[in-house]
Amino acid sequence: MNKIVxxxxxTISRSKSIxxxxxxxxxxxxxxxxxYSCVGTHIRHIxxxxxxxxxxxxxxxxxxxxxxxxxxxxxxxxxxxxxxxSVLERLVSLNSFDxxxxxxxxxxxxxxxxxxxxxxxxxxxQANSHTIHHYAIISYILDQLEISIEDETFGYNPTTxxxxxxxx
Numbered sequence: 001m002n003k004i005v006x007x008x009x010x011t012i013s014r015s016k017s018i019x020x021x022x023x024x025x026x027x028x029x030x031x032x033x034x035x036y037s038c039v040g041t042h043i044r045h046i047x048x049x050x051x052x053x054x055x056x057x058x059x060x061x062x063x064x065x066x067x068x069x070x071x072x073x074x075x076x077x078x079x080x081x082x083x084x085x086s087v088l089e090r091l092v093s094l095n096s097f098d099x100x101x102x103x104x105x106x107x108x109x110x111x112x113x114x115x116x117x118x119x120x121x122x123x124x125x126q127a128n129s130h131t132i133h134h135y136a137i138i139s140y141i142l143d144q145l146e147i148s149i150e151d152e153t154f155g156y157n158p159t160t161x162x163x164x165x166x167x168x
Contacts, residue, residue, distance in 0.1 A: 002095050004124045009091050011131050019077045028075050032144040039141055040074035042134045049127050050087045063106040132157050
């Protein structure tokens with residue numbers, strides 16, 4: 001399997017154990033400052049990124065601003081899990097695509113939409129890093145809600161040093 005696709009599958013799969021351990025009330029809890037976002041919003045946002053890739057792969061034009069924003073994913077653990085499974089299946093199908101395939105990616109970097117030349121591999125690598133970044137936010141939210149997770153590396157980039165500070 002292509003290592004970029006395999007990495008994305010591994011990363012996305014990590015959210016399944018978290019979702020299986022949460023209630024819908026925990027998934028939608030927006031009480032954590034400073035941004036008052038919820039775990040569900042971040043999961044939905046991660047999946048939206050991948051759905052944009054799938055929508056644009058055939059035309060080779062991926063519009064990252066054209067997101068579905070299905071709020072049901074944000075509010076229901078079972079729905080989020082179903083959508084994760086769907087994304088995982090679709091990621092497997094990307095193995096038949098050349099990671100060097102050229103794409104146009106449309107994004108808004110803060111000054112309006114622009115078109116950027118990409119390769120499929122670069123876009124999938126960005127999606128994977130984007131997912132890990134949102135996992136860090138999810139990990140923070142869960143910590144503030146005093147919900148422990150078993151995966152101590154959840155939300156850490158593989159290049160992050162694995163030292164812990166002892167405050168005693």
